[in-house]
Amino acid sequence: MQVRFLVVGGSCYVLTVVLNFALKWTVLSDFPATAMVLATAAASVVSYGANKLWTFGARGRRRWWVEALLFSLVALVGAGISSAPVYFSRYVLGLATPAHELVVQEAADFVAGPILGTGLAMVVRWLAMDRLVFPPPRPVACGPCPPARCAP
Numbered sequence: 001m002q003v004r005f006l007v008v009g010g011s012c013y014v015l016t017v018v019l020n021f022a023l024k025w026t027v028l029s030d031f032p033a034t035a036m037v038l039a040t041a042a043a044s045v046v047s048y049g050a051n052k053l054w055t056f057g058a059r060g061r062r063r064w065w066v067e068a069l070l071f072s073l074v075a076l077v078g079a080g081i082s083s084a085p086v087y088f089s090r091y092v093l094g095l096a097t098p099a100h101e102l103v104v105q106e107a108a109d110f111v112a113g114p115i116l117g118t119g120l121a122m123v124v125r126w127l128a129m130d131r132l133v134f135p136p137p138r139p140v141a142c143g144p145c146p147p148a149r150c151a152p
Helices: 002-024 032-055 064-092 102-133
Strands: none
Touching (some): 002 032, 002 102, 032 102, 064 102
């Protein structure tokens, strides 16, 4: 199950990186953290479908809308975790133009968002998906069997 989660996560990671840079280099050039949030949100939709059907297909016994709501909450937390290092890099450390060259800014954004942020978010998502969104079935507790049924 962990391998499937990593395959889905790796695929969605690539999608996040591609969307992040596509947005950041076009329509959201002045808003890199917003680009990261939107890219992460889009990849999360793909992640839900793949994780629901392939990774955790035999688990999760809640109604579909409860699972989707829990997944959305986990995705929002993941998006916040993914974009927090970009905010920190840009606005706390000041690794942005014009104070620094464009290559420094872009390298800092890449390390902060797609590498550090996504890696941290993946760990949180795994724990939340495994325990909250798609929990394993609970064992049914049975009492001791009646003496008449237990006798050989």
